[in-house]
Amino acid sequence: MVDIATGRSTQSTTGTHATRILGIVTLVGVAWLILFGLFLSPADQNQGESVRILYLHAPSAWLAYLAFVVTAVASAFYLFRKQHSLAWDRLAGASAEIGVLFMAVTLVVGMLWGRLTWGVFWRWDARLTTTAFLFVTYVGYLAVRRLGGTPEQRARRSGVLALLAVLEIPLVHFSVKLWRGLHQDASVLRPDGEVKLDGLMLFTLFSGIITFTLMYAWLVIHRTRTLTAEDMLDDVGLELALAERRRESIPRTNEEKGALLS
Amino acid sequence: MMQDAGFIVTSYVVTFGSVLLYAWYVLRRGKKATEQLPDDSKPWL
Numbered sequence: 001m002v003d004i005a006t007g008r009s010t011q012s013t014t015g016t017h018a019t020r021i022l023g024i025v026t027l028v029g030v031a032w033l034i035l036f037g038l039f040l041s042p043a044d045q046n047q048g049e050s051v052r053i054l055y056l057h058a059p060s061a062w063l064a065y066l067a068f069v070v071t072a073v074a075s076a077f078y079l080f081r082k083q084h085s086l087a088w089d090r091l092a093g094a095s096a097e098i099g100v101l102f103m104a105v106t107l108v109v110g111m112l113w114g115r116l117t118w119g120v121f122w123r124w125d126a127r128l129t130t131t132a133f134l135f136v137t138y139v140g141y142l143a144v145r146r147l148g149g150t151p152e153q154r155a156r157r158s159g160v161l162a163l164l165a166v167l168e169i170p171l172v173h174f175s176v177k178l179w180r181g182l183h184q185d186a187s188v189l190r191p192d193g194e195v196k197l198d199g200l201m202l203f204t205l206f207s208g209i210i211t212f213t214l215m216y217a218w219l220v221i222h223r224t225r226t227l228t229a230e231d232m233l234d235d236v237g238l239e240l241a242l243a244e245r246r247r248e249s250i251p252r253t254n255e256e257k258g259a260l261l262s
Numbered sequence: 263m264m265q266d267a268g269f270i271v272t273s274y275v276v277t278f279g280s281v282l283l284y285a286w287y288v289l290r291r292g293k294k295a296t297e298q299l300p301d302d303s304k305p306w307l
Contacts, residue, residue, distance in 0.1 A: 014292035014306070036277075051268060052270050056274065104280070105276065105277050108276055109276060113273070115269060116269050195298075217290060218285075219285060223288050225296075226291050226292035228304075229292065229296045232299055236298075
């Protein structure tokens with residue numbers, strides 16, 4: 001591959017040795033989760049086989065929360081640190097994008113589980129409604145990032161929004177306590193410390209959480225590097241356009257010089 | 263039971279399929295952007 005500015009050959013990848021190892025470990029985790037989630041873990045006494053969907057639903061919801069918290073922390077670093085490094089903003093943007101993906105997965109997979117357990121895909125239950133609202137908020141966040149302006153304007157605007165949007169997460173998490181609804185209470189992270197899951201089911205759930213976290217790490221590294229490269233490319237493009245404009249403004253022939261003098 | 267299996271398999275296909283699609287999109291965009299930059303502009307190399 002050849003660099004547009006210098007003509008030198010380059011390595012066209014956002015991957016490194018470490019990310020390749022991380023990718024392989026993640027794939028092993030996915031295979032492990034499918035094996036335990038679909039075949040080795042037992043059916044639930046009340047939910048039956050539909051409990052297998054929860055090994056995806058709960059980890060993807062956890063990951064969306066994690067991604068949105070990372071977005072808020074990275075935005076705070078951008079806004080409140082002296083350097084105002086755009087690297088924090090890119091991390092925030094990458095993390096939010098992945099969070100939206102996993103929030104969408106949470107909603108779709110949750111609807112499939114709801115159809116089997118409740119008999120309906122959707123109810124305007126407190127947990128479902130607040131989760132949908134959180135999803136829409138972060139879709140809005142991504143839309144704000146795509147508005148025009150300089151990278152600094154983008155970082156400031158979206159940074160403030162990220163700090164506000166993250167406040168919705170406790171509302172979503174505690175909605176099952178605040179308003180009685182269809183959605184079940186927490187089975188693991190309960191205030192009384194009791195765990196309402198069988199050993200193998202708990203193991204499968206934690207395998208899912210670890211696998212999804214590895215997936216997030218791999219995705220966020222690659223997406224942040226892509227955003228870095230795209231920002232640098234924008235800078236190079238701008239410099240080339242300015243150089244072109246300067247070259248155009250210098251008169252090259254005697255006629256052009258005469259026209260400028262007259 | 264068969265209906266349950268359909269919903270369960272669909273949930274696994276939707277989850278891992280969407281992640282796989284997104285990973286492909288990220289890698290493709292990354293490749294497109296990095297191939298136009300010199301290596302010294304890539305802090306991860």
